Amino acid sequence: MFTIGDFARLGRVSVRMLRHYDSIGLLRPASVDVHTGYRFYRADQLRRLNRVIALKDLGLTLEQVRAILDDAVDVAELRGMLRLRRSQLTAQLAADTARLAAVEARLRMIESEGLMTTQDVVLKEIAPVRVAELTAVAPSYASQDIGPVIQPLYPELFRRLTEAGITPTGPAIAWYEPAADGDGDAVVVHAGVTVGAGVSAVPDLAVRELPAVGTAATIVHHGAMDDVEQSIEVLARWIEENGYRTDGFAREVYLEYCPDAPEQGVTELQLTVDRA
Structure with a gap:
């Protein structure tokens, strides 16, 4: 099982949100340590979490969301509700575009449940790699917070490399870590690209050795x-x-960086793991 912090990152929500969902009975932890009060979650609870977020993004109250989920709404009904909301969102101001994208992403994920299997996961060692990088801080690890922060970094990163006469020698790589300050949900976003071992400095860019990972669970993600x-x-x-x-x-x-056609992107996801 996963701690509340690890589960929040996997679900791309805040710890504060999970605690609130627990307090109102919307998403209870799988178990709670009687001595420490620490909450623990199972992987299969991500499905309920994804439905909660999708329905909340429809504009429903959390009480309405709980009533729908406890009534065991099926995928077909949920799909119909999401598509109805999609029609409404497209008629609204451009500021709602980000919300629409989030609803559609959750819908596609729910519809594809069962299509990908754990047989697609590869356990492997990751070698160290030298990268040039730009960083920024996002308010949380949620997709809707990461996207607007990381997307402008890569064009600027490649522009500065071009001005310095440096050609990348491998793929772009992004990684994340908790921000040193903030409310606990903020993350530092690292946008990097592989450069040659001989590159030690680039004007206006940080150059660093991204450390090896002894054991990583990996999967290749196709699409946006x-x-x-x-x-x-x-x-x-x-x-x-x-x-x-x-x-x-x-x-x-x-592996395939397609900023103008993100649906054609190919990305390897690497999660550092060790034995529980």
Whole structure:
């Protein structure tokens, strides 16, 4: 099982939100340590979490969401509700575009449940790699918070490399870590790209050695990163079924980086794991 912090990162929600969902009976932890009060969650609870977020994004209150889920709404009904809300969102102001994308991503993930299996997961060692990087801080690890922060970093990163006359030698790589300050949900977003071993400095860019990972559970995600939750869920199930644990932060290696056609992207997700 996963701690509340690890489960929050896997579900791309805040710890504060999970605690609230527990307090109102919307998403109870699988178990609570009687001595410490620590909450623990199972991988299969990501399915209920994804439905909660999808229905909440429809504009329903949390009480309405709980009533619908406790009544065992099926995928067909949920699909119909999401599509109705999609029609409404497209008629609203451009500021609602991000919400619409989030609803559609959750819908695709729910519809694809069962299509990807844990057989797609590969356990392997990750070699160290030298990268040039730009960083920024996102308010949380949720997809809707990460996207607007990381997307402008890569064009600027490649522009500065071009000005310095440096050609990348491998794929772009993104990784994340908790921010040193903030309310506990903020994360530092690292947008990097592989450069040659001889590159030690680049004007206006940080150059660093991204350390090796002794054991990583990996899966190749096809399509836009808006839909990454379905691949994360498969990784979470594999980790739980095989007796591993992880901190929930996935390293993203963009094997096919397609900023103008994100649906054509190919990304390897790498979660550092060790034995529980």
